[in-house]
Amino acid sequence: MVRIEALSKRYAAGGTDILALSGISATIGEGEFVCLLGPSGCGKSTLLKIVAGLIPASSGTISIAGRVVTAPGPDRAMVFQDYALFPWMTVVENAEFGLAARGVAPARRAAASAELLKAVGLGEFAAKYPHHLSGGMKQRVSIARALAVDPMLLLMDEPFGALDAQTRFVMQQELLRIWRAYRKTVLFVTHSIEEALYLGDRVLLMTARPGRIKAEIPVASPRPRDIGSVEFARLRAQTLELLSEEIARSMEQEATAAVTS
Amino acid sequence: MSEATLARAAPTPAAVRPRRRPSRDFLLGAGTLVAFVLAWKLVHLSRLFPPWAFPAPEQVLGAFVKTLESGELLKNTWASVARQIVGVVLAALVGIPGGLLLGASRDARAALLPICRMVYPIPGIAWIPLAILWFGIGFKSTVFVIFFTGIWPILFNTMAGVTTLDGQYTDVARVYLAPRMFYVRKVLVPGSLPFIITGIRLTYGVGWRVIVGAEMISSITGLGFMIDDARWQLRPDVMVAGMITIAMIGWVMENWAFDWLERVTIERWGMKSQPR
Numbered sequence: 001m002v003r004i005e006a007l008s009k010r011y012a013a014g015g016t017d018i019l020a021l022s023g024i025s026a027t028i029g030e031g032e033f034v035c036l037l038g039p040s041g042c043g044k045s046t047l048l049k050i051v052a053g054l055i056p057a058s059s060g061t062i063s064i065a066g067r068v069v070t071a072p073g074p075d076r077a078m079v080f081q082d083y084a085l086f087p088w089m090t091v092v093e094n095a096e097f098g099l100a101a102r103g104v105a106p107a108r109r110a111a112a113s114a115e116l117l118k119a120v121g122l123g124e125f126a127a128k129y130p131h132h133l134s135g136g137m138k139q140r141v142s143i144a145r146a147l148a149v150d151p152m153l154l155l156m157d158e159p160f161g162a163l164d165a166q167t168r169f170v171m172q173q174e175l176l177r178i179w180r181a182y183r184k185t186v187l188f189v190t191h192s193i194e195e196a197l198y199l200g201d202r203v204l205l206m207t208a209r210p211g212r213i214k215a216e217i218p219v220a221s222p223r224p225r226d227i228g229s230v231e232f233a234r235l236r237a238q239t240l241e242l243l244s245e246e247i248a249r250s251m252e253q254e255a256t257a258a259v260t261s
Numbered sequence: 262m263s264e265a266t267l268a269r270a271a272p273t274p275a276a277v278r279p280r281r282r283p284s285r286d287f288l289l290g291a292g293t294l295v296a297f298v299l300a301w302k303l304v305h306l307s308r309l310f311p312p313w314a315f316p317a318p319e320q321v322l323g324a325f326v327k328t329l330e331s332g333e334l335l336k337n338t339w340a341s342v343a344r345q346i347v348g349v350v351l352a353a354l355v356g357i358p359g360g361l362l363l364g365a366s367r368d369a370r371a372a373l374l375p376i377c378r379m380v381y382p383i384p385g386i387a388w389i390p391l392a393i394l395w396f397g398i399g400f401k402s403t404v405f406v407i408f409f410t411g412i413w414p415i416l417f418n419t420m421a422g423v424t425t426l427d428g429q430y431t432d433v434a435r436v437y438l439a440p441r442m443f444y445v446r447k448v449l450v451p452g453s454l455p456f457i458i459t460g461i462r463l464t465y466g467v468g469w470r471v472i473v474g475a476e477m478i479s480s481i482t483g484l485g486f487m488i489d490d491a492r493w494q495l496r497p498d499v500m501v502a503g504m505i506t507i508a509m510i511g512w513v514m515e516n517w518a519f520d521w522l523e524r525v526t527i528e529r530w531g532m533k534s535q536p537r
């Protein structure tokens with residue numbers, strides 16, 4: 001279980017302080033798929049990076065399975081929005097990166113990556129370099145790299161944000177399939193309402209900066225979900241209403257920032 | 262994500278080797294070269310310069326053949342190339358790790374950049390008298406001069422490569438718990454390679470430029486020596502033959518060695534911005 005308690009983050013950037021997150025508390029159950037939804041600039045990436053241990057929180061704690069975490073650890077892996085694959089490594093080398101970093105023997109690495117690349121449908125492309133792949137394929141490699149280290153918690157920061165609508169839909173279904181097969185806990189950042197409601201067991205809606213949790217929206221309907229259903233439309237309208245207020249506030253903030261700077 | 266996307270993304274051979282130009286480009290380049298030789302011949306015929314100071318193209322060709330036959334050209338070329346290789350390799354061996362350190366550590370930059378910035382404007386030639394005092398005439402002093410002139414481009418370029426490396430690569434390395442040396446080997450060095458290769462290219466060019474000067478002063482072998490020695494024998498044809506040899510070796514390195522290095526690394530990885 002992941003427990004986020006009273007988390008705040010203040011960035012000190014060139015004399016001015018930016019309060020990015022304020023008093024975030026949430027728990028994520030084992031094996032749960034939680035989506036983090038919020039307007040642009042509300043601190044979603046910041047929260048994810050703190051959970052990953054890449055940047056420190058200003059106050060508050062994060063604990064995983066009862067242990068407080070402040071640095072990256074073997075229990076977490078991350079999938080970045082723009083894939084963050086290493087262009088100088090082949091697909092299989094990228095997928096094995098985490099294992100190689102941990103000093104896992106080549107034979108065991110190869111077995112693990114072969115299985116995972118097959119699972120994400122890239123078995124044929126092991127020897128290719130990332131620049132030969134389409135966006136969707138790159139993100140599959142990035143997912144394989146994350147799964148390879150067998151993390152308990154999978155952190156995903158708008159992983160499908162750069163993909164076209166069709167590829168995105170395919171990848172969403174792929175992800176759900178992988179999530180079921182590998183039984184990971186997932187914290188998934190998005191700013192698409194449909195994506196959040198399609199994927200998540202629960203949606204955490206964030207306010208405009210400073211980011212707080214504005215609402216928790218459980219999505220009870222069984223998967224695969226029908227995005228054309230009345231139930232989905234109702235949930236979508238409800239979420240949109242909540243989010244719209246925050247988007248308006250976020251745009252207001254940006255406008256004042258533009259005027260004062 | 263289909264085969265079609267893959268085929269589109271995969272570069273065609275023409276894209277991989279931008280220097281394989283259609284013959285039009287080749288003809289233009291070769292045409293200019295021929296025109297240059299003709300103009301040279303015309304100037305020679307015009308007697309604008311006295312013939313003992315201005316060789317004709319065919320005289321230079323003759324000097325080539327003669328120095329080749331006597332073994333003089335090959336011996337001196339090899340002497341220069343060996344010094345150049347040793348000097349450049351030494352510069353890379355010190356400059357690349359040094360640049361990685363400077364790029365990765367703010368403290369190292371604060372401590373070392375001021376002195377580097379003071380030393381590097383000193384022209385390579387200015388080191389020669391001191392190098393002769395320390396190492397005597399010949400191999401060592403020339404290598405020293407190449408090293409001291411050549412280290413700066415590779416050092417500063419490697420540093421720039423590290424400081425401009427996408428921070429996300431570092432985040433990935435941290436998330437996946439990469440140990441320090443693993444990170445240096447697998448992320449920092451390959452990630453900075455476009456800059457490192459540019460640095461080596463420049464180092465090579467700077468070294469090749471300074472070597473001739475160094476050999477004129479502090480050597481009794483090498484192409485620089487051969488050119489300078491021809492002055493005493495009043496043999497401008499040998500001088501020009503030496504100069505052309507220098508140009509050709511530079512051209513071969515530029516167009517073959519370094520381009521090859523780029524092809525098997527950063528071009529293969531799609532990290533090279535396609536030129537022109």
Ligand SMILES: Nc1ncnc2c1ncn2[C@@H]1O[C@H](COP(=O)(O)OP(=O)(O)OP(=O)(O)O)[C@@H](O)[C@H]1O
Pocket residue numbers: 011012013018020038039040041042043044045046047191209
């Ligand atoms: N390193 C930093 N230094 C200073 N301010 C930062 C830094 N990183 C983020 N911020 C600020 O903190 C706020 C939250 O940023 P963050 O990237 O977490 O938002 P986000 O919700 O992920 O936005 P987006 O939807 O655009 O990805 C923004 O106002 C941003 O400008």
Ligand SMILES: [Mg+2]
Pocket residue numbers: 044045046157
């Ligand atoms: Mg973000």
